[in-house]
Amino acid sequence: MSEIRAEWPLYEVFVRGKRGLNHVHVGSLHAADPETAVRNARDVYTRRNEGVSIWVVRSADITASSPDEKDPMFAPSGDKVYRHPTFYEIPDTVPHM
Amino acid sequence: MSTVTPEAAPDAEALQAQFDDVIARNERIEPRDWMPDGYRATLVRQIAQHAHSEIIGMQPEGNWITRAPSLRRKAILLAKVQDEAGHGLYLYSATETLGTSRDELTEKLLSGAQKYSSIFNYPTLSYADVGTIGWLVDGAAICNQVPLCRTSYGPYGRAMIRICKEESFHQRQGYELLMTMMQGTDAQREMVQESVDRFWWPALMMFGPPDADSPNTARSMAWGIKRNTNDDLRQRFVDMTVPQAQVLGVTLPDPQLRWNEERGAHDFGEPDWEEFMRVVKGNGPCNAQRVAHRRRAWEDGAWVREAATAYAARSAVLGASREGEER
Ligand SMILES: [Fe+2]
Ligand SMILES: [Fe+2]
Numbered sequence: 001m002s003e004i005r006a007e008w009p010l011y012e013v014f015v016r017g018k019r020g021l022n023h024v025h026v027g028s029l030h031a032a033d034p035e036t037a038v039r040n041a042r043d044v045y046t047r048r049n050e051g052v053s054i055w056v057v058r059s060a061d062i063t064a065s066s067p068d069e070k071d072p073m074f075a076p077s078g079d080k081v082y083r084h085p086t087f088y089e090i091p092d093t094v095p096h097m
Numbered sequence: 098m099s100t101v102t103p104e105a106a107p108d109a110e111a112l113q114a115q116f117d118d119v120i121a122r123n124e125r126i127e128p129r130d131w132m133p134d135g136y137r138a139t140l141v142r143q144i145a146q147h148a149h150s151e152i153i154g155m156q157p158e159g160n161w162i163t164r165a166p167s168l169r170r171k172a173i174l175l176a177k178v179q180d181e182a183g184h185g186l187y188l189y190s191a192t193e194t195l196g197t198s199r200d201e202l203t204e205k206l207l208s209g210a211q212k213y214s215s216i217f218n219y220p221t222l223s224y225a226d227v228g229t230i231g232w233l234v235d236g237a238a239i240c241n242q243v244p245l246c247r248t249s250y251g252p253y254g255r256a257m258i259r260i261c262k263e264e265s266f267h268q269r270q271g272y273e274l275l276m277t278m279m280q281g282t283d284a285q286r287e288m289v290q291e292s293v294d295r296f297w298w299p300a301l302m303m304f305g306p307p308d309a310d311s312p313n314t315a316r317s318m319a320w321g322i323k324r325n326t327n328d329d330l331r332q333r334f335v336d337m338t339v340p341q342a343q344v345l346g347v348t349l350p351d352p353q354l355r356w357n358e359e360r361g362a363h364d365f366g367e368p369d370w371e372e373f374m375r376v377v378k379g380n381g382p383c384n385a386q387r388v389a390h391r392r393r394a395w396e397d398g399a400w401v402r403e404a405a406t407a408y409a410a411r412s413a414v415l416g417a418s419r420e421g422e423e424r
Contacts, residue, residue: 007200008406010193027256028190030199032402033409044186047179048263063099064129 010059011037015051125251128194148188149213157221191252218381225292231271233300240334249321294350302373304331
């Protein structure tokens with residue numbers, strides 16, 4: 001029964017700290033299925049009211065960009081300074097801007 | 098996790114330069130970054146040892162759960178021991194980001210290939226030990242762990258931040274327990290002193306061998322894995338603990354312990370490093386018992402793991418066929 005002996009799959013855990021906030025990645029854990037992953041995540045990651053909602057997702061199901069920080073994938077946003085409010089010169093006399 | 102593959106892999110020198118650059122800027126290395134083999138191996142050894150310590154560390158205190166003197170103390174001790182399990186899990190999860198599997202970690206703990214802190218190889222002989230462990234052992238752990246929140250490996254630092262938030266409760270419940278006993282009978286006060294006498298030196302050993310005998314410290318510090326030397330942290334712990342002992346009314350069992358005006362720090366005696374090596378090598382009072390207990394828990398739990406896996410497989414099949422019917 002080597003299939004049954006195999007390690008439980010790894011789940012990534014995301015917790016919403018309170019209403020109004022995004023779910024944030026907090027870590028990972030092993031579980032046999034998604035339901036037990038949620039239950040275990042409660043015990044491992046929210047013992048002190050750290051959350052009001054938990055998401056779990058199989059680590060294997062995540063697709064990520066390449067790890068390199070100098071990845072050309074992020075280059076297009078680097079040279080578009082006009083996307084930032086500070087790019088525009090407005091006289092100090094103009095209120096509420 | 099799968100990755101969108103970059104077109105061309107950068108060469109080894111460029112990778113090393115990038116790694117060095119991140120370390121120099123005091124930024125964090127993240128799991129999928131390139132890292133030197135030595136850096137990875139050092140992290141796996143250190144984080145695994147740390148994780149195993151949390152897991153084995155449940156045993157000395159767990160020993161007293163059924164005999165806690167009140168419901169209040171029992172609830173506190175249960176919560177504390179459960180936290181230690183959580184700490185072990187945060188750290189195993191961080192170790193796994195380096196490419197080791199959980200089963201491999203468990204195996205290496207059971208075979209002795211990976212170590213855990215020598216402190217947990219000492220027995221807990223009275224309920225005062227629960228207090229002393231919280232005060233001195235968790236206290237020493239806090240000293241060690243607070244600087245590790247800034248360690249250069251992201252997942253390790255994040256695990257340490259979670260852990261440090263919880264450790265303060267551990268230390269304070271221990272100190273409060275001892276304070277309560279010190280306000281009790283003579284016999285209770287003696288029990289506290291006897292416990293402190295047993296744990297003081299092993300607690301000092303938790304910081305590891307003296308700097309002169311710790312050849313890897315310099316490299317670990319250059320990599321930003323460690324932030325302070327063993328001796329620095331030991332000194333900090335002694336300086337923090339002495340006034341706490343005074344308030345408590347116990348004596349720390351070191352005749353050489355005194356304030357050094359010139360250094361602005363306490364002088365103190367040398368722990369018995371031969372004893373330390375003996376315990377690290379597996380010949381402490383409880384080494385065999387601790388590992389045997391962990392092995393039994395792991396083996397006795399096998400049917401639960403297998404049943405859960407079988408249930409998950411069965412549910413997946415049932416779920417798929419039900420979906421088919423609905424269509
Ligand atoms: Fe802990
Ligand atoms: Fe603790």
